[in-house]
Amino acid sequence: MxxxxxxxxxxxxxxxxxxxxxxxxxxxxxxxxxxxxxxxxxxxxxxxxxxxxxxxxxxxxxxxxxxxxxxxxxxxxxxxVGLVLGACGSRVRVVVACQGTDICPHALDDTQLLVRTLDERFYGRFGVPHKFKMGVSGCPNACAKHNENDLGFMAVVEPVLIDKESCINCGLCAEVCPGKAIEMKDSLPVFDSTKCFHDGKCIDICPRDSLGVNRKGWQVFAGGKWGRRPQLGIPIANFVATEQIPEMVENILSNYIKLANKRERLGELINRLGMEVICDGCIF
Amino acid sequence: MRAIETDIEDIIVARYLDLQGEVCPFTYVKTKLALELIESGDVLVIVLDQGEPIENVPRSVKDEGHHISKVERDGTAFKLWIRKV
CATH class of the missing domain: 3.90.480.10 (Sulfite Reductase Hemoprotein;Domain 2)
Incomplete structure (x- = not known):
């Protein structure tokens, strides 16, 4: 050999x-x-x-x-024992994640399912300009540090008052909201979506299940990297369903391969040409 | 005016637990122990500090299937009426 x-x-x-x-x-x-x-x-x-x-x-x-x-x-x-080697060099690397809904009381979605979905389709793929990393966090606690990856995924929910009759005006939702996005008005919670972290703390604590989920999915971050010039990924899309993620990643990867210089990370490409060039269908 | 549950007022509180000054996980552990000492359908009243205790204990109590009937703010603390499942 x-x-x-x-x-x-x-x-x-x-x-x-x-x-x-x-x-x-x-x-x-x-x-x-x-x-x-x-x-x-x-x-x-x-x-x-x-x-x-x-x-x-x-x-x-x-x-x-x-x-x-x-x-x-x-x-x-x-x-x-079913183990394979870890990728190195200019390839799609191992997808990292927290434990997600398998065990974590804070988790909002199945991180391990998204990891398997991404792994099956993208792991080890070569022909990319540089290393390409993805990470998945099950809630805005962001334990898996998804946003230090080229693409990061963080599970989010949007709360809504589903049953105002059952609300007992206890104010616990407003009390525990990390973003202070809830105010009790006329004995009911009122949400300020600009302050909401979408972590679902209000839904979890509501004693009467008066609050529920309006939308849920993945917030997608692009352009994170470490190394000599570290930068965090920027949110490019919100409430994306697990089954929509592979196509979105495929789209971003193909633009990255087309536009980036050799050994240019996705984040560096975004810095040079702007976020619009990497994702056609994304909301900014 | 929305109906706010009042049936709790007539219920005898089987146990009272002041958890002010306690930290996690003792807040929940002591709540759980107190719930074990009362009968199903009886009410435990706990007092929790704001911050970590109030963020975690009601959620865990809910997860175990108990019913939080009433919540009152008492300065910086919260008083919770928990009916054992």
Missing amino acids: ALNLEDLKAGGIISQRQKNMFSIRVKILGGNVTSAQLRKIADLAETHGRNYAHITTRQGFEISHVNFEDVEKVTIGLEK
Whole structure:
């Protein structure tokens, strides 16, 4: 086998500073890893590495200090528990996410479902001008830091008074609203949508379920990045349904590929040409 | 004038718990313990500070299926009437 370092890197096999040593990047989707997978990672690190694994910033693992001769043994071992290598280089990277509605009381939508949807269609895609990262947060707490990714998705809801008869004028909705977007007027809550964070705290706390969901979906952020010139993604669309997301991402990716210079991140393209060029159907 | 539930006024409060000065998760833990000590259909009254306690405890109480019948503001605190499910 001819050793081409660039090829190896694209596949998640990273050349270390130590000669002939590699760090094997393992993709963990949305941060969820099974017990069997954890055991296998531990075994492989013990047998072929230096008895530890590094937790990556994209919720994966790297098994470091693997001799070139052992790389294949590690990848075969990973395959046995359904694990694949993590992407590197100018590719669509692993999608990161919080746990979402699976466990979190704050979560507003199924982050893991969106992660799987994005992963199936886009993971590892190459031919993009630079690395391309996506992240998913289940509510405006933004624990998954979705807006530091090229594309970020944050679950949001728009509250509405669905049953004014049942409202007991307790004012808890106004009290807990982080945006101070609710005022009690004539014994009923009145919403100021310009102040609303769409986190649904008012709906959750309402003792009488007088408040409900008017609209829900994903707020989409574009252009986030880190590195030497960090910047946060800017909201480009609101209340987008899970099933609409793949087409939107496809559209943005194709504009990005068409317009960006080599090694220009999506955020840098937006800085140079404006948000309009990357998304035809978006609301700004 | 909308009908605001008044049936609670006639109900004997089975237990009273002042949680002012308590922090999460003790606010909810103590609420839960107090609810375990009363019968189904009985009412527990709790007093919660604003901020984290009022943001979290009513939601958790609701999630467990209990019914919050009445809420009163008392300075910076809130008094909640909880009917055990």
